[in-house]
Amino acid sequence: MTGNQWGYGKDDGPSAWNKNYPVADGDRQSPIDILPHQARHDPNLGPIVLNYDRCTSINIANNGHSVVVEFEDSDDRSVIQGGPLDNPYRLKQFHFHWGGKGCHGSEHTVEGNGYASELHLVHWNAVKFKTFGEAASTPDGLAVLGIFLETGDEHRWLHMITDALYTVKFKGSVTDFKGFNPKCLLPSSLHYWTYLGSLTTPPLHESVIWIVVKEPMIVSEKQLGKFRTLVFTGEEEDERTRMENNFRPPQLLKGRTVRSSN
Ligand SMILES: NS(=O)(=O)c1ccc(NCc2ccco2)c([N+](=O)[O-])c1
Ligand SMILES: [Zn+2]
Secondary structure: OOOOOOOOOOOOOHHHHHHHOHHHHOOOOOOOEEOHHHOEEOOOOOOEEEEOOOOOEEEEEEOOOOEEEEEOOOOOOOEEEEOOOOOOEEEEEEEEEEOOOOOOOOOOEEOOEOOOEEEEEEEEOOOOOOOHHHHHOOOOOEEEEEEEEEEOOOOOOOHHHHOOHHHHOOOOOEEEOOOOOHHHHOOOOOOEEEEEEOOOOOOOOOOEEEEEEOOOEEEOHHHHHHHOOOEOOOOOOOOOOEOOOOOOOOOOOOOOOOEEOO
């Protein structure tokens, strides 16, 4: 496994990541299993505030690990603030993690139970840092909003994403994706758990303030199935490996406290 060649398979998957990324065995790794009854309710934790009204999506891409929608982050046009955050954090991108048919694919679990998928809205502290890369490698430089996806009725707006997936089937494909505001994906309540953790894929930097929303968004099995039409591999590669089970299992809490908004 050369340098940054990692994946979710038997030989290059999460259990092998510590070879090239020793921080994988660190003290504040993500995801974790959340135990609601052991989370500390903190009355000082205010609501999460999202100001996405002028958000500007740019493109949708298959990076060989997930499908990612990137945003214009040269100013504070789309930020998250409040809750555990001391500054506004700028929206940089969102992406998903999902399982195989009928299997769970979320990264965080709740009392050992996984959801079908998990959406990550990734933000960076542009008050303290000049670039995303700098923020991503510094403690608390990032704030990731995690939303669980549960199967049920069709999600009325998710089709805007799933209808575009055929254009990014292969690793390395990118297509224009303008005018999408991810606020339409959020559940009605933004009550959350929060804890200090890490990126859930290499380089696994311990730079993330995690904000995991309690209420899942509901999507249909058909919508979720469209994510599984993507492949991990490039168009030129002969084997087509279906993109699924691209999630890291829960990591040890190592004494960390999980706080709960009301
Ligand atoms: N699953 S996640 O939200 O924790 C996550 C993981 C990795 C990366 N990126 C990998 C990276 C960061 C710096 C250098 O390379 C991102 N991200 O970039 O939003 C998010
Ligand atoms: Zn993620």
